[in-house]
Amino acid sequence: MSVHIGVDLGHGQCMGSNAELVRRNVTIEDVARAAGVSRQTVSRVINRSPNVKPAVRERIEAAVEQLGYVANLSARRMGGGRSFLILAINDRARTVENWQAGRGNDWVDQMLFGGMTECQRHGYHLLFELVDTAPDLSRRQLSAAVAGLRPDGVILTPPHSDNDELAALLAQRGIPCARIGRREGGRCVDVFMDEAGASAEATRHLLGLGHRRVAYLAGDPSYGNSRLRVEGFRTTMAQAGLGEALLVGTGDFQFDRAAEVVAEWLRAPAPPTAIIADNDQIAFAVLHVADREGVAIPRRLSMVSFEDTPGVRFSVPPMTAIRQPTAEMIATACDRLIAQSRGDGGEGCYPTPFGLMVRETTGPAPE
Template sequence: MTQEESGPRRPRAVTIKHVAAEAGVSLQTVSRVINGGPNVRDAIKERVRAAIDKLGYVPSLAARRMGGTRSYVLLALNDRDRTIEGWRSGDGTDWVDQMMLGGMLECARHGYRMIVELVDTHSAHVERELGAALAALHPDGVILTPPHGDNPIITGMLAGRHIPFARIGSTGLGAGFAISMDDARAAGAATEHLVSLGHVRIGFITGSDEYALSGARLLGYRGAMQAAGLAEDPALVARGDFTFSSGAEATRSLLALADPPTAIIASSDQMSLAALEVARALGLDVPGDVSIVSFDDTPIVKFSVPPLTAIRQPIAPMAARAAALLIQTANGEPASEEANVLPFELIVRGSTAPPRT
């Protein structure tokens, strides 16, 4: 069979062996040049780099690993149950997408790869699950997303193995890089926005107690209410866990009060969408009868009717910062372990307005 009959041949992949042969050096020498390793003469470095340029070689992870102890891989841990629930529901939440966007692009800038593993933070076997992932990947660092960053078993295990890690959405003291937005200030800004519109009775739906950020948001809401001279009413705080169903139940309890709120802040987009649905089912107009503010600002809230006013979390920038700090550490560069607090945005849309007089 001729080449014409069998179709065009695929171009031969250039490997580190081809570079070594072209430069007339060993595989280990090529790897040391790629990784910036020691004990290579400048003349040899130039020969290797010239060979790389001539052949168009792109170093693989395997080639980069040959020259040292680094894996050039970062491991990101996400909560299994919530991630799978979000994917299966198809509700348009994109927390994981934004986390991967920020982390993967930052890794690509430095020749790294980011691999996402789903771990059940509630499992009695969490140490075994994490240990298996660490043994398989040998990551240079680990990115912990909520609530993993506040799980002492996970953080203790990583610290005990001297594996650098970053905690997104976690501000607690302890090992690792803490990276977050100012959740208390964000909730305060949402509350102040409603107060500025003239609202006095403002309800608040909390997130899950597993997340440190839930408590911070509640404190921010309470602080803003107090600063505005508004009396604290415990009945205006309803418990949620970030899910749609918990948001619906919390909203029903708030709107059933003898003196219901004219505005509600929900600690997640899913709960705010539930609040919108419950209000409509009760024949209430949004924002005429009740204003709603959300957290996260995932795509779906932009297309609700009305579109929801929301606190936008810097999810992608937080993941990028986490990756950058871990790569700095792997490179032996100094990286501050002080809390990295990134700015949020309050996006005002059609779901908030002055209360009816």
């Protein structure tokens, strides 16, 4: 049975069957004729541009849906000078290592969730590339990526966001740049959470439970956000009169390395009664080592993690964690970069709030 679409295409009759639709590519001119508007007006609606009356926009969107029109990305790029692409850059070595080890990468998941949904809302596409952190490699790889893709904006995540040469490269190419974890603003879109404030909040939570021997299991010192978290921990402990008692170790965002540090701590004559871990992966190392050493959580050892990825809710026991708003930060970066591509500004600093999610890995300090 044939299915007919009741939209006049300007040929004196309705378009025919589904088979005919497959044979004939629907064009933007077809949509314009069906909606009774100009090709330029259809283009503005497809590209999410302003200055189209709501009734006209609805009529065009209805014609697009009925005709099954799909905008050609190449044509869109040629028509308005924009690529409708946002490029997000992540640390190659650490991302690949996690994938190869079967650990997954919740940071990447949240990046894609926040970025893809926000780009889709604006009629854009998110592309994801891995770039090495070595300065000479990172500059060369980023340069090749932007030359080939011609994105309307680039998102730099840690530690690439700490590399000022990459932001300068993008500025030279006239490509808007968003940096995750930076807060200087200027010509960039800087999106961040208060890293030092978050670690201070986690530290105060443990101090409020009576803990005095609190240790901080840091990530990679080349990451600016990790350095800020350690700074917030140190400052809060010093304000509590415990500056001389604090303990900081480097887990390097790696499970095995973190497990070695935690094992050494828990076997010491005066082990910490609480640990703050710089991300969820090394927080799991704390749980594994504590279980192996017979240290009950939270009766003998409390623990707070950063990130709050889905796995922490299913750990045993469920982890108390600082919720890092990764998806929200990437979505904000995309929104502001797209605004810049339209000539609407967008540069500046954009803080996103963290949260302390109290669950079952924190409790009163042991007597």
